[in-house]
Amino acid sequence: MGIFKMDADLHLHTHFSDGTYTPEALARSALRLGIAALAVTDHDTVEACESCEVACRAAGIEFVPGIELTTEWEGQELHFLGYGIDVRHGELLAELAQFQDVRQQRVRQMVDRLNHLRVPLEADAVFALADCRSPGRPHIARALVQAGRCGSMDEAFDRYLKKGRPAWVPKRRMSAGDCIGLLHRAGGVAVLAHPGLCRPEAPYGALADAGLDGIECYHSKHDGRMVQRCRAIAERHGWLITGGSDCHGDSKGRPVMGTVRLPYEHFVALKSRIPAAHARIACSAETQATRDRG
Ligand code: AMP
Ligand code: FE
Ligand code: FE
Ligand code: ZN
Numbered sequence: 001m002g003i004f005k006m007d008a009d010l011h012l013h014t015h016f017s018d019g020t021y022t023p024e025a026l027a028r029s030a031l032r033l034g035i036a037a038l039a040v041t042d043h044d045t046v047e048a049c050e051s052c053e054v055a056c057r058a059a060g061i062e063f064v065p066g067i068e069l070t071t072e073w074e075g076q077e078l079h080f081l082g083y084g085i086d087v088r089h090g091e092l093l094a095e096l097a098q099f100q101d102v103r104q105q106r107v108r109q110m111v112d113r114l115n116h117l118r119v120p121l122e123a124d125a126v127f128a129l130a131d132c133r134s135p136g137r138p139h140i141a142r143a144l145v146q147a148g149r150c151g152s153m154d155e156a157f158d159r160y161l162k163k164g165r166p167a168w169v170p171k172r173r174m175s176a177g178d179c180i181g182l183l184h185r186a187g188g189v190a191v192l193a194h195p196g197l198c199r200p201e202a203p204y205g206a207l208a209d210a211g212l213d214g215i216e217c218y219h220s221k222h223d224g225r226m227v228q229r230c231r232a233i234a235e236r237h238g239w240l241i242t243g244g245s246d247c248h249g250d251s252k253g254r255p256v257m258g259t260v261r262l263p264y265e266h267f268v269a270l271k272s273r274i275p276a277a278h279a280r281i282a283c284s285a286e287t288q289a290t291r292d293r294g
Helices: 023-033 049-059 090-116 123-130 137-146 153-161 176-185 204-209 224-237 264-272 275-293
Strands: 007-009 035-040 062-073 076-083 189-192 214-219 240-244
Touching: 007 240, 007 264, 023 035, 023 049, 035 049, 035 264, 049 062, 062 176, 062 264, 076 176, 090 123, 090 137, 090 153, 090 176, 123 137, 137 153, 176 189, 176 204, 189 240, 204 224, 214 224, 224 240, 240 264
Parallel strands: 007 035, 035 062, 189 214, 214 240
Antiparallel strands: 062 076, 076 189
């Protein structure tokens, strides 16, 4: 008889940002893959959290509300994951609404740039395809592929959308320090996302001073060496260890959910830091379910 091993996936996107899965599909996939706990971390929105919580509870999977925010530190882009945030927090929601507005304007600006490059595309076609408040470059890339303008999403990024390519427009970023503060005020913990993708290396000392709580050690773009490096950094600073697949559904080729598994003990440590938020979302989801029945 084997030992029953439990894992978590704490970095997942839904169709509320640039993923393709519904919250319900995430819960179903987790069940199929034997994942015991998950968090959704959409870009600039928490809209998936309540329905994901309900779907997870029905499936017997533990759930933590999350978000992914883009920040900058001295000109360098850093992504942060917030966990256990209050998804009804006024200041957080006001900030997210601004980020979403800027994302929508940015889609128009990138489409304008494409049009100037004689690539016909309409912003409304991108919005229709994205069908969310937090649209981004993957939606434009998908629209270009659907229109037959590019053979693949990679081609769309390489030719037009990557940083420095002709249709690229920078995203609104908050300072790393402000982001950590906002996540804390919203009742959550702040975790540096995929440090293996940071060039140059992330400013760990400064982030520790700013109150960072954790570091994403396990990620689909981290090899074994990077995982070990991140774990050593976590130990040095007394940080939480998190991890997840960063699965975007089918939007980047094969779904990677299940390929990265955070050992459950790290999820337990994370949970111990966010008990209040846990109670809060479970409670609000229950109210929602009662409303739906009534
Ligand atoms: P945005 O938030 O609009 O700047 O878009 C960034 C998103 O684009 C990230 O979530 C990436 O996962 C995604 N992305 C980056 N490169 C590619 C690519 N070659 N194909 C598909 N998605 C990509
Ligand atoms: Fe994304
Ligand atoms: Fe990211
Ligand atoms: Zn992500």
